[in-house]
Amino acid sequence: MESTEKKGMNRRTFIKVGMVGTATALIAPPAFADTLQQMAETERSAFPKPVYRTLGRTGLKITVVSFGAMLTPEPEVIRVALEQGVNYIDTARRYMGGKNEEIVGKAIKGMRDKVFIATKTRPESKTKADIFLDVETSLKALGTDHIDVIQLHHVTDRERIFYPETREALAQLKKQGKVRFCGVTTHKNEAEVLNALTGDPDRFFDTCLVKYNFKSDKEVTTAIDRAASAGIGIIAMKTQAGGYDTTGLGKISPHQAALKWVLQNPKVTAAIPGMRNMTEYREDIAVMGMPFTYADLRRLDRYAEAIAPFYCSFCGTCETGCPRRVEISTVNRALMYAEGGYRDISLARATYAELPRQAKAATCVDCEGCTARCVNGLDIAAKMERARAVLA
């Protein structure tokens, strides 16, 4: 399967989609926009036939859309997924101070043999004592006698992968039958971590839960390819690039397209989107078996295009062109809090209020014309005018 090149859209732009609402329709030619609106509506279906892929050398066959439990307060929502065939749940010792594992424990009660459980040690745990304590506490919270995949949480460099005491502890836990497989999670320096796993002569870790989405660098895709070829099971997280606020989107939802984009890569075994409620669950789970289509590609492309006139990446380059030294990027960030996916006017005003008086957009009214230029073509004068209206 062809790998799709990186889309011109990052985490913030994705969150900010709410800001433009159905602006796509205004920007695109009308006929195309109509078609796009129709095809962009979330595809709904009854629970699809589960699609499984093998999680690298663990041999576990898991559903390609599995369950990220972190954001799910009600075990009943997880339970529905299990009853409908989802068979892999990801949680962590740290989430909710360990309480998230208890929620998962309630969800899997009586169904332990139908589900694989992945959890994580605390990010700061390195010593034998820490690892043992984490695993024992997780087992108790989950109400089980074994964890299928125990993961080192939030690995950012190769050093932690080779830390001897951690490995000794994990090896001992495997021998005791308390954990079956070991993995790591990474959402920073992902390529370095993946490459370290691939190059490990001991092949100690079997899986990697990695941040991967349409925004990921090509080197991450390459590292995933190498790791998967070496037998490491790849699970994708943050597949929505961190954003899930659909306020103002109307019928357009890019979430399924974003999830499909990840799963089109056959080197990725599964994704674990966080699902807070039944609506998100239905939307995500429906993706199983759906191909990534040209329409999805266009959907992601169009979103990037749609938000371009509105979106500030806060690079600050424009500020060098402002003789009054207005902090344009911070003003735009405050505006984003008010009008973007956050929709938080109090946060917006608090952010704006923290600026020194001369750095606020009010300073612009003394200028005859705006000399600041945005490298992405943003109309800065218009943004400052908007900020004065909304935030003053």
Next chain:
Amino acid sequence: MSARRFMTYSLKPLFLALLLILPVPFSTLAAVDMEELLPPNSCGARWKIDGKMLFYDRDSLSDRINGEAELYFPYGFDRMAAARYTPEKSPGAGMDVEIYRMGSLLDAFGMYANYRQKDGSQLPVGAESNLSSSQLFLYQGRYFVHIQMTGSDAADPNALAECGKAAASRLPGSASRPPELSVFDRPEVAKATARYLPQSLLGYDFLNRGVITDAIVEGSNLQIFHLLGTTAESASDSFDRYRSQCSQVKIDSGGKGASFLEGIDPLYGPVIVLRKGTCLAGALKFSGKKGITAFLESLCR
């Protein structure tokens, strides 16, 4: 006092103070604002600050707590200050203190309730607190505090309690619970079980913002939920949408514009829901129905 002496001794220090403050950017003042919430030198007698205080906002919170940051955003997370405290004689041990500024008192409570451990004990610290062997959670005003012990000395509840008191004493805001919880101040409701969800109550996105708690009504264990911030229109809309989720639905008039719904929820089984004016409340996970409608009516009174 002459005018000249008044200028010298009273106003001059004020001018000097103003001169010192004015050049400081407001963003720095905001950081100082959070910095002052952390105990500056030690958190409890033995535990000295180790390294710098760290500050996070919405853009950077995930750098510290990974994707868990997304749990905080619906609760109006604004800023977080963190510091590590270590004991002199136990290398490797540490106590991480994190103070989160949330959107409101109710939001701070919501985060606290998310983390509250069932077998934790309460301390007279903050509005409420929950202490286990290696963690302490508390909230006060709009601040949620998480203290975590790590390292080989990871179980020292006394040190946690001492540090919690030191941190709470620096927090602004009164040590009172959110007034929204007062509806549950009744003997049927189990203590320390209420949770506040700013969205997706019961796992349904149309049940926005509400509180859910355990209760015992007429000997039957159950859960009670109560929507917050509803208008008559939104309560009616949520009621209708909930009805469409349920099977075997029976609607009874409760009189004076009230409606009772009895049905089978696909996630929870039998449910009873009352809509009355702006109030929407319900019961689920019950073994017997006796007394439930009266209890819901009392909630919506």
